[in-house]
Amino acid sequence: MGHNDSSYANAPLEYQSETGRLNILGFWIFLGAEIVLFSTLFATYFVLHGRTAGGVLPAELFDMKLVLIMTFLLLVSSFTCGIAVHEMRRGSTKGVVIWTILTLLLGAGFVGFEIYEFFHYVHEGASIHTSAYWSAFFVLLGTHGLHVSIGIFWITGVLFQIKKRGLTPQTASKIFISSLYWHFLDVVWIFIFTAVYLIGLGGLL
Amino acid sequence: MHLKWDEFFVTGDPLILGAQISIALTSIAIVFVLTYFKKWKWLWKEWLTSVDHKKLGIMYILAAVIMFFRGGVDGLMMRAQLALPNNTFLDSNHYNEIFTTHGTIMILFMAMPFLIGLINVVVPLQIGARDVAFPYLNNLSFWTFMVGAMLFNISFVIGGSPSAGWTSYMPLAGNDFSPGPGQNYYLLGLQIAGIGTLMTGINFMVTILKMRTKGMTLMRMPMFTWTTLITSVIIVFAFPVLTVALALMTFDRLFGSAFFTLEAGGMPMLWANLFWIWGHPEVYIVILPAFGIFSEIFATFSRKQLFGYKAMVVSIVAISVLSFLVWVHHFFTMGNSAAVNSFFSITTMAISVPTGVKIFNWLFTMYRGRISFTSPMLWALGFIPNFVIGGVTGVMLAMAAADYQYHNTYFLVSHFHYVLIAGTVFACFAGLVFWYPKMFGYKLNERIGKWFFWVFMIGFNICFFPQYFLGLQGMPRRIYTYGPEDGWTALNFISTIGAFMMGVGFIILCYNIYYSWRHAKREVSGDSWGEGRTLDWATSSAIPPHYNFAALPEVTTPDAFHHWKQNNVDVHPEKEFKKIHMPHNSGRPLIMSAFFGLGAFGLVFEWYWIGVIGLIGVFATMILRSFEYDDGYYIPVEEVIETEKKNKEAQK
Numbered sequence: 001m002g003h004n005d006s007s008y009a010n011a012p013l014e015y016q017s018e019t020g021r022l023n024i025l026g027f028w029i030f031l032g033a034e035i036v037l038f039s040t041l042f043a044t045y046f047v048l049h050g051r052t053a054g055g056v057l058p059a060e061l062f063d064m065k066l067v068l069i070m071t072f073l074l075l076v077s078s079f080t081c082g083i084a085v086h087e088m089r090r091g092s093t094k095g096v097v098i099w100t101i102l103t104l105l106l107g108a109g110f111v112g113f114e115i116y117e118f119f120h121y122v123h124e125g126a127s128i129h130t131s132a133y134w135s136a137f138f139v140l141l142g143t144h145g146l147h148v149s150i151g152i153f154w155i156t157g158v159l160f161q162i163k164k165r166g167l168t169p170q171t172a173s174k175i176f177i178s179s180l181y182w183h184f185l186d187v188v189w190i191f192i193f194t195a196v197y198l199i200g201l202g203g204l205l
Numbered sequence: 206m207h208l209k210w211d212e213f214f215v216t217g218d219p220l221i222l223g224a225q226i227s228i229a230l231t232s233i234a235i236v237f238v239l240t241y242f243k244k245w246k247w248l249w250k251e252w253l254t255s256v257d258h259k260k261l262g263i264m265y266i267l268a269a270v271i272m273f274f275r276g277g278v279d280g281l282m283m284r285a286q287l288a289l290p291n292n293t294f295l296d297s298n299h300y301n302e303i304f305t306t307h308g309t310i311m312i313l314f315m316a317m318p319f320l321i322g323l324i325n326v327v328v329p330l331q332i333g334a335r336d337v338a339f340p341y342l343n344n345l346s347f348w349t350f351m352v353g354a355m356l357f358n359i360s361f362v363i364g365g366s367p368s369a370g371w372t373s374y375m376p377l378a379g380n381d382f383s384p385g386p387g388q389n390y391y392l393l394g395l396q397i398a399g400i401g402t403l404m405t406g407i408n409f410m411v412t413i414l415k416m417r418t419k420g421m422t423l424m425r426m427p428m429f430t431w432t433t434l435i436t437s438v439i440i441v442f443a444f445p446v447l448t449v450a451l452a453l454m455t456f457d458r459l460f461g462s463a464f465f466t467l468e469a470g471g472m473p474m475l476w477a478n479l480f481w482i483w484g485h486p487e488v489y490i491v492i493l494p495a496f497g498i499f500s501e502i503f504a505t506f507s508r509k510q511l512f513g514y515k516a517m518v519v520s521i522v523a524i525s526v527l528s529f530l531v532w533v534h535h536f537f538t539m540g541n542s543a544a545v546n547s548f549f550s551i552t553t554m555a556i557s558v559p560t561g562v563k564i565f566n567w568l569f570t571m572y573r574g575r576i577s578f579t580s581p582m583l584w585a586l587g588f589i590p591n592f593v594i595g596g597v598t599g600v601m602l603a604m605a606a607a608d609y610q611y612h613n614t615y616f617l618v619s620h621f622h623y624v625l626i627a628g629t630v631f632a633c634f635a636g637l638v639f640w641y642p643k644m645f646g647y648k649l650n651e652r653i654g655k656w657f658f659w660v661f662m663i664g665f666n667i668c669f670f671p672q673y674f675l676g677l678q679g680m681p682r683r684i685y686t687y688g689p690e691d692g693w694t695a696l697n698f699i700s701t702i703g704a705f706m707m708g709v710g711f712i713i714l715c716y717n718i719y720y721s722w723r724h725a726k727r728e729v730s731g732d733s734w735g736e737g738r739t740l741d742w743a744t745s746s747a748i749p750p751h752y753n754f755a756a757l758p759e760v761t762t763p764d765a766f767h768h769w770k771q772n773n774v775d776v777h778p779e780k781e782f783k784k785i786h787m788p789h790n791s792g793r794p795l796i797m798s799a800f801f802g803l804g805a806f807g808l809v810f811e812w813y814w815i816g817v818i819g820l821i822g823v824f825a826t827m828i829l830r831s832f833e834y835d836d837g838y839y840i841p842v843e844e845v846i847e848t849e850k851k852n853k854e855a856q857k
Contacts, residue, residue: 022411047475048472048475053470129462129469131463132471133470135464135471165834170834
């Protein structure tokens with residue numbers, strides 16, 4: 001291992017060590033598996049769509065304003081996350097830290113609203129027990145929310161490492177990989193926004 | 206669930222009591238031996254925490270052989286029960302439990318780890334690498350597999366076995382019809398082992414794509430490496446479906462959701478679909494590496510390059526694509542429309558085309574070859590006709606209209622045993638014998654090995670060939686007994702005799718392992734069979750040194766090692782060796798997996814506080830890993846020179 005690292009001397013920081021390169025490719029493949037995971041959940045959601053067993057309907061509960069706030073928070077966090085990686089390429093540790101903290105705050109806001117939303121729905125009589133539809137709804141969105149929450153803890157850990165070690169090929173590859181994860185969750189949210197909320201509110205399907 | 210403490214251990218069945226006592230005695234014996242010979246530290250440092258792909262491979266194979274024993278005993282008990290009509294050896298529920306654990310263990314905890322073990326040992330060597338891309342993750346994969354397997358295996362003595370079949374169809378597997386912890390063991394054991402398998406898939410994809418030695422282009426890779434690559438791709442795309450399906454059923458059972466239930470709008474058929482969307486690619490996950498193993502063996506012992514290399518690669522890729530398009534053929538009779546059944550009928554039959562291409566390629570590899578009938582070659586030769594029988598009956602089953610006759614009978618049982626045993630199990634044995642010197646430095650005794658082959662192969666045919674006819678006579682699968690008036694007695698009795706012959710074959714294998722350990726000549730050359738063609742045989746000693754290759758080889762042709770031998774190229778030139786970078790061992794994956802196991806065990810019994818402790822442990826070990834900056838260590842150049850010199854002198 002470690003041979004011909006020299007030919008990567010001009011590559012971006014995160015690609016300079018062999019471990020970094022392998023980890024990045026491995027993570028891309030992991031994201032491929034994650035796509036399959038979410039696809040399965042979406043398929044389940046569509047199959048069970050409308051099977052509310054006479055209980056409360058999604059269109060009665062969905063609130064466009066709330067959804068738009070959540071979408072705004074998460075989309076902006078993807079933007080700030082991109083800037084953090086840009087700052088990393090510029091070699092600015094301070095920039096990385098600031099923009100990453102902003103990303104995490106936006107992500108935490110998103111999770112906060114989602115928790116509120118879940119509590120609200122349960123209060124209105126739509127829980128995981130209510131019907132197949134709501135089971136699918138809560139597990140699909142819960143899985144996404146859990147991913148965002150894990151991402152927040154993970155990236156917080158990476159921030160501490162940057163604080164301690166600065167930008168090295170190792171820490172850089174960690175930032176880069178966590179940014180891939182963050183953008184991926186944003187993409188999943190766009191599908192949730194369309195497939196769950198827009199279709200749910202529009203009464204399609 | 207209100208489980209009383211006295212229901213914790215399964216009681217009241219003499220067979221299970223016997224198992225409990227023997228498990229306890231075996232555990233005490235292992236602890237005693239390790240303590241008496243002061244081997245604990247050695248076990249921990251050299252094996253359990255090892256990130257060396259060769260050692261992990263050996264541990265996988267050892268676990269798989271033990272699981273083969275467990276699954277085999279299950280199989281023999283079923284055959285003992287069915288040998289005679291109105292037999293009372295097993296009651297109906299016990300029989301259900303046994304066919305459930307037999308199926309699950311044989312596929313997930315025997316076939317997969319056996320193949321993954323061989324992959325671990327061989328593939329990094331075949332591509333000329335020092336280890337896999339993620340050695341730490343490799344150790345974690347092993348331990349999550351192991352914890353999942355152990356969790357599933359203890360079910361029959363603690364809490365009770367799952368009994369809804371390895372397919373666990375809903376609503377049978379739901380709380381109403383399968384109360385108690387049994388089904389939870391299935392869900393959580395498979396979930397944890399599945400995580401490990403997914404990580405193995407990612408690991409080997411990156412390893413093969415990125416760690417190949419200089420000159421090893423994709424189209425120069427040995428066929429076993431090719432099948433591993435494609436298998437890894439299938440794993441990455443199939444296993445997340447299982448993860449979701451298992452999680453949804455776990456939610457149904459533990460948290461009262463309504464995915465697969467009969468009431469509240471749930472849909473039991475959704476489970477059947479999700480299960481087989483994973484389940485069918487799964488059978489290709491266990492057959493493609495088998496094809497790879499046979500390809501290596503045919504080429505080696507025919508002393509010829511593999512015939513139709515490119516066609517082989519294309520057909521593996523074609524199989525991998527088609528494997529995702531056939532899942533409905535597992536339930537033709539469960540209410541699909543004629544159009545849906547026709548589509549899946551055609552895709553299923555289409556799979557036999559690339560498979561047929563491979564069969565012909567193996568035959569043409571042997572054509573005009575100088576064949577040596579070693580025991581690995583016997584397994585490979587036995588594979589072809591037996592597997593073809595399984596394949597042809599598979600095409601019969603693929604015809605949806607005809608399937609209405611065959612489905613759920615012993616015809617089907619016989620079919621999938623013909624493909625899984627003649628394909629996967631034969632390949633596991635062939636690969637084990639073939640690469641045994643690579644793992645242990647000596648060959649298994651050939652004479653005893655041939656006895657093993659003949660007894661097992663003949664026993665296999667005596668066991669399963671009659672089952673085709675039992676199926677055609679209408680004997681349904683998964684029944685625990687039948688009456689004398691059914692007319693199935695004679696064939697069932699013959700079948701049971703065959704099953705016990707296979708058991709005898711397994712004992713011969715175990716004896717061979719012992720005998721060869723005591724008596725076999727120790728190999729000194731890396732090319733133990735004398736006919737090796739690929740880089741796995743190009744190591745400087747029989748068991749490759751820890752770093753595999755002192756200097757990474759550079760290849761210019763397929764079958765590079767054979768080419769070097771033909772052209773008298775010095776395989777181990779005294780190059781200017783350099784210090785070699787290697788990763789450290791780590792005990793953390795084992796600890797993390799133990800927390801996985803603890804948490805899952807709590808969930809099985811719905812003791813949620815234990816589940817929470819397990820989860821906290823898992824996250825804590827992950828955080829420790831994230832904050833660890835371990836750059837590995839260097840093997841000093843003096844040590845490399847010393848080792849290589851010793852290996853060279855041993856060969857003179």
